[in-house]
Each structure stands twice: as structure tokens, then as C-alpha cells.
Amino acid sequence: MSEGDDQPPTEPLLAARGLAKAHGRTQALRGASVELHTGEILAVTGASGSGKSTLLHCLAGIVRPDAGSVTYAGLRLEELPEKRLSELRRTDFGVVFQFGQLVPELTALDNVALPLMLAGTDRAGARERAGEWLERFGVHGQGDLRPGEMSGGQAQRAALARALVTGPKVVFADEPTGALDSLAGEQVMTALAHTAREAGTAVLLITHDAQVAAYADREVQLRDGTVTSLEVSA
Numbered sequence: 001m002s003e004g005d006d007q008p009p010t011e012p013l014l015a016a017r018g019l020a021k022a023h024g025r026t027q028a029l030r031g032a033s034v035e036l037h038t039g040e041i042l043a044v045t046g047a048s049g050s051g052k053s054t055l056l057h058c059l060a061g062i063v064r065p066d067a068g069s070v071t072y073a074g075l076r077l078e079e080l081p082e083k084r085l086s087e088l089r090r091t092d093f094g095v096v097f098q099f100g101q102l103v104p105e106l107t108a109l110d111n112v113a114l115p116l117m118l119a120g121t122d123r124a125g126a127r128e129r130a131g132e133w134l135e136r137f138g139v140h141g142q143g144d145l146r147p148g149e150m151s152g153g154q155a156q157r158a159a160l161a162r163a164l165v166t167g168p169k170v171v172f173a174d175e176p177t178g179a180l181d182s183l184a185g186e187q188v189m190t191a192l193a194h195t196a197r198e199a200g201t202a203v204l205l206i207t208h209d210a211q212v213a214a215y216a217d218r219e220v221q222l223r224d225g226t227v228t229s230l231e232v233s234a
């Protein structure tokens, strides 16, 4: 009777198995394996240089690993031609970096509208949706500002809106609060966690900050290019 309490095992949305990646002579990943489930927020922590960003780049299909595999929704990323991979990145993945990397010449509104226009939405429709998303992230009054005219926290929340506006299945966030003070960081994380949970978006969150990792459902640690689970056995 009691066995019904266990959740049935579900296929991960995204899974890396045995990833290896070298940058020149530096072996950044040495057989790293990790799984991300639908709607889950997973924190990847670890010391500087342990391979966190390299892992994110491999999982997001930005960098091809030297060995190992990345499976997303049943697709082996290493088997996809570059054109299909970049299409997948555009439709299913959103990315946020430490410094939001908004286009400096465009207003916040146009930055958020851009991925929608790339996906085929007309300009007026894209700008309207972008405005709604900026409002969700509490930057509605600043839509006409360029990134350089915004505070770091505002720009980062606009970057989150840009990453989420197309309804991705996975958001990759690499130290999204790394350049912010703690209050602005909290606002960014609250907005990210709330929106991801509402939309059922999975988030791979790279951080070295325990307060940021606390927003996640689960945490794994990278050490010298391999993943160690943080589940502690008593």
C-alpha cells in the first residue's frame, strides 16, 4: 500500500552524461553528468574554475563537448546540425548572463521585443508583449530607457524578461545576480523563481552564492569538472 507514495520516475527534460570539455590545455569538464526536470530550478554551485559556465554552455548547445552526450526532450544535441541546434536554442531555451548583455543601442522595450520579432511576431505585437513582460518584472516605467541608463538590477530584470518572453522550456542563468547588490539580487531572484514556477519553466542556475542557491529546488556541486550531489547521507 505504502509503495504508492513514491513518485513514478520521470524522464529528465535535459540530461548530460559524462561530459568532457577542454579549453586548450585546461580540462574544464571531466565526465560531468546532471539532470534537469520539467519545471525544476536546479542550482549548480562550485568553486571558481570548477567548470560551471562550461557545463552551462554545453547544456544550452552553445558549446559542443569533446565527449559525452546532452539529451534534451529526447533529442541528442550532438547529433543535431548547427541550423537545427540554433533554432532549438531560439524556441526552447532562454539565457541570462551575469551582465545581462542587452543590446546597448536598443531600449529595454525593444530588447525584450527582439526575440519575438526574430520568431516572426510583427513589431507592434512584439512591443506590446514586451511591455507586459517588463511590467511583470517591475520595470514597466523604464521601457524607453537604454541599458546604460538603467540600474544594474533593472537591466538584469529586463534581461530576464527577454529570456522568458518567448516561453522557453529551459532558462539558463549564469550568475544572474553576480554583478548586483544583495537587495537588487533578491529582486531578480524572486522575479525569476516566481515567473519560472508560474510558467513551468525549468531553470539551470549557476551561482556561488548560497542565498541565491536557496531559491532552487535542488543543488548539485561541481568539483574539478565533475558533479557531486549535495544530498548528505547521515
Ligand SMILES: Nc1ncnc2c1ncn2[C@@H]1O[C@H](COP(=O)(O)OP(=O)(O)OP(=O)(O)O)[C@@H](O)[C@H]1O
Pocket (backbone or CB within 6 Å): 023, 024, 026, 027, 028, 046, 047, 048, 049, 050, 051, 052, 053, 054, 055, 208
Ligand atoms: N575560453 C576559454 N579558454 C581557456 N580556458 C578557459 C576558457 N573558458 C574557461 N576556461 C578555463 O576552464 C576552467 C573552467 O572554467 P569555467 O568558466 O567553466 O568555470 P566556472 O566554475 O564557471 O568559474 P567561475 O566561477 O570563475 O566563472 C577554468 O580553469 C577556466 O580558466
